[in-house]
Amino acid sequence: MSDRLIRVKSWEEFKRLVVELKPNSLVYIIEQNGLTQTKETTILRLILPAQNAYYVYLDFPKGNALRETGILIHDDKGNRHLEDDDIKQFLRREFGEKMPVFSYWTT
Numbered sequence: 001m002s003d004r005l006i007r008v009k010s011w012e013e014f015k016r017l018v019v020e021l022k023p024n025s026l027v028y029i030i031e032q033n034g035l036t037q038t039k040e041t042t043i044l045r046l047i048l049p050a051q052n053a054y055y056v057y058l059d060f061p062k063g064n065a066l067r068e069t070g071i072l073i074h075d076d077k078g079n080r081h082l083e084d085d086d087i088k089q090f091l092r093r094e095f096g097e098k099m100p101v102f103s104y105w106t107t
Contacts, residue, residue, distance in 0.1 A: 046059070
């Protein structure tokens with residue numbers, strides 16, 4: 001596996017790469033970053049491990065959902081967050097029920 005890290009700029013490009021590269025699994029990270037310059041701190045990072053590189057896509061909030069994937073952002077008394085199950089269900093709906101999807105923190 002290469003150590004190259006390639007940033008993917010759009011959800012459409014990430015989907016195309018998943019179809020083209022046929023990875024064995026997808027990995028995601030829910031980032032709660034308090035160091036952003038905006039008040040929004042919830043970010044989704046998707047990682048496609050491939051033979052020649054790691055492809056990384058970031059999706060940011062827009063309103064009550066993520067900008068490109070449309071995954072719902074939950075709000076519990078002002079604490080905005082993403083749910084693991086929502087992400088897994090979305091990715092399996094997009095890429096098939098048999099696509100293994102893992103949280104970075106549990107792999």
